[in-house]
Amino acid sequence: MQDEIILETQGLGREFRGFSAVTAVDLKVRRGSIHALIGPNGAGKTTVFNLLTKFLPPSTGRVIFDGHDITAAKPAEVARRGLIRSFQISAVFPNMSALDNIRVALLRVAGGGHRFWSSNRRLDALTERAMALLADVGLTEFAPVLAGELAYGRKRALEIATTLALEPRLMLLDEPTQGMGMEDVQRVTELIRRVAAGRTILMVEHNLKVVSSLADRITVLARGQVLSEGDYATVSNDPRVMEAYLGVSSAEPVAETEAGHG
Numbered sequence: 001m002q003d004e005i006i007l008e009t010q011g012l013g014r015e016f017r018g019f020s021a022v023t024a025v026d027l028k029v030r031r032g033s034i035h036a037l038i039g040p041n042g043a044g045k046t047t048v049f050n051l052l053t054k055f056l057p058p059s060t061g062r063v064i065f066d067g068h069d070i071t072a073a074k075p076a077e078v079a080r081r082g083l084i085r086s087f088q089i090s091a092v093f094p095n096m097s098a099l100d101n102i103r104v105a106l107l108r109v110a111g112g113g114h115r116f117w118s119s120n121r122r123l124d125a126l127t128e129r130a131m132a133l134l135a136d137v138g139l140t141e142f143a144p145v146l147a148g149e150l151a152y153g154r155k156r157a158l159e160i161a162t163t164l165a166l167e168p169r170l171m172l173l174d175e176p177t178q179g180m181g182m183e184d185v186q187r188v189t190e191l192i193r194r195v196a197a198g199r200t201i202l203m204v205e206h207n208l209k210v211v212s213s214l215a216d217r218i219t220v221l222a223r224g225q226v227l228s229e230g231d232y233a234t235v236s237n238d239p240r241v242m243e244a245y246l247g248v249s250s251a252e253p254v255a256e257t258e259a260g261h262g
């Protein structure tokens, strides 16, 4: 039987020249859940993501993914095991159509690598699967549109589709609604809910409304450490969380706060 916990960190830590950006973080992400990592600016969320995807080596601790210790694994191996980060918009090729962006991602999974340009037939074979992924994220009618010409929220949807093409077991979403207006925020929230079915998602997200409506479990980081953990009601009523967010011990409940970014 598969473990209930798909991702676990044990005593995870990272120092930068003696400054501890992440300290003794024990994280457990349940298979099939949406888990949010939140915390004030500088709390260490991005550093944790970088440690998970091996963009950074940890100073201390271990990372266990799907039963394997991946602490010493290279980024490519981590991705091959299915721990995949949805990249920022820059990772979508703006001069290629939405459809071609997905086909290229699919080719990477199929091992097409650098030869994909020379093989139209292979690209055609991937069209059906690519169209299904575009449909998953509501972009069917935008298949021929250049990625660079898509509205912001739709670019984000395309980016999620290219991540889905890599068949993640655990998808890391890095501030999926950052910089969006309300309408796009709602659209992307719904999209995440939809693509989360049957998958596991770990997301860093500043918008607490999004977190409250999506996350099964929330880990709050502050100054590199786990401050609080639980469902939204639990963490939003935790006085330590209010203090970390607002710098005061009694104030508006966090539930009513829409934290900005930067």
Ligand SMILES: Nc1ncnc2c1ncn2[C@@H]1O[C@H](COP(=O)(O)OP(=O)(O)OP(=O)(O)O)[C@@H](O)[C@H]1O
Pocket (backbone or CB within 6 Å): 016, 020, 021, 039, 040, 041, 042, 043, 044, 045, 046, 047, 048, 262
């Ligand atoms: N490469 C680095 N060198 C030195 N210090 C770093 C480096 N990366 C991060 N830090 C520091 O580690 C701390 C945590 O940063 P991190 O970016 O992980 O926080 P965050 O929670 O993602 O913040 P934000 O919400 O602002 O994105 C910060 O104090 C930051 O300045």
